[in-house]
Amino acid sequence: MKSKGFSCLLAILLALFAISASVSAPILCRPFYYAHIEALDMPEKTGWTAEQIREAFDDVMDFLLKGTEFRTGDLLWSESGKTHFADCKVLFHLDLWIFAVTGALLLAVFWAFRRKKQRPARPAGHGPSFWAGVLILVLFGGFGAFAASDFDRAFTVFHKIFFPGKTNWVFDPRTDQIILVMPEEFFRNCAILIAALLALFVVLFFVLDKRVKISSVVDESGKNDRDQ
Numbered sequence: 001m002k003s004k005g006f007s008c009l010l011a012i013l014l015a016l017f018a019i020s021a022s023v024s025a026p027i028l029c030r031p032f033y034y035a036h037i038e039a040l041d042m043p044e045k046t047g048w049t050a051e052q053i054r055e056a057f058d059d060v061m062d063f064l065l066k067g068t069e070f071r072t073g074d075l076l077w078s079e080s081g082k083t084h085f086a087d088c089k090v091l092f093h094l095d096l097w098i099f100a101v102t103g104a105l106l107l108a109v110f111w112a113f114r115r116k117k118q119r120p121a122r123p124a125g126h127g128p129s130f131w132a133g134v135l136i137l138v139l140f141g142g143f144g145a146f147a148a149s150d151f152d153r154a155f156t157v158f159h160k161i162f163f164p165g166k167t168n169w170v171f172d173p174r175t176d177q178i179i180l181v182m183p184e185e186f187f188r189n190c191a192i193l194i195a196a197l198l199a200l201f202v203v204l205f206f207v208l209d210k211r212v213k214i215s216s217v218v219d220e221s222g223k224n225d226r227d228q
Contacts, residue, residue, distance in 0.1 A: 014205065057181065
């Protein structure tokens with residue numbers, strides 16, 4: 001249980017859990033979107049009421065998360081737009097499955113370590129939580145800086161990576177009116193929320209690693225005193 005390989009696997013599980021949890025936040029927290037309706041003056045800009053906008057958003061999210069029939073309330077939609085949301089549905093479900101599975105595995109590992117009073121190995125003096133934080137920084141640090149400097153281009157790159165060879169993510173507001181109530185500012189704030197949560201996870205992972213290291217030193221010192 002103290003092999004370096006197991007510690008690396010645990011670090012990957014922690015990183016995947018943190019990433020999927022952060023991405024899940026704007027997906028599952030509908031009030032996050034609702035707060036944008038008035039803040040971004042959507043009723044004034046579109047002519048629809050706040051209730052109509054909320055209904056359209058809820059219909060889309062129900063399709064993405066619950067598998068209901070695709071609808072956008074009173075707003076127009078096209079088959080091309082529906083196809084894009086079907087692609088998004090696959091990614092959303094993948095993220096939620098990763099969140100659930102890694103969470104369950106981490107709970108099982110934590111229970112096993114507590115039961116056997118063991119700790120994972122610490123390659124280069126650091127435990128899995130530290131390396132999970134490093135992995136997150138490596139994977140998202142550069143792209144986060146890129147998005148902060150040029151969100152429009154980062155948004156395009158993101159879609160080209162996750163929807164290769166497709167252009168149905170470029171919505172025509174005349175045929176897919178849902179895009180009028182999902183403005184760029186909303187997606188930018190989703191990215192900011194995800195980045196903030198990832199940063200919080202990294203800090204927590206580093207703090208946890210420090211605490212475990214101190215605890216290990218104290219335990220080792222106490223063991224040496226007893227041996228003497």
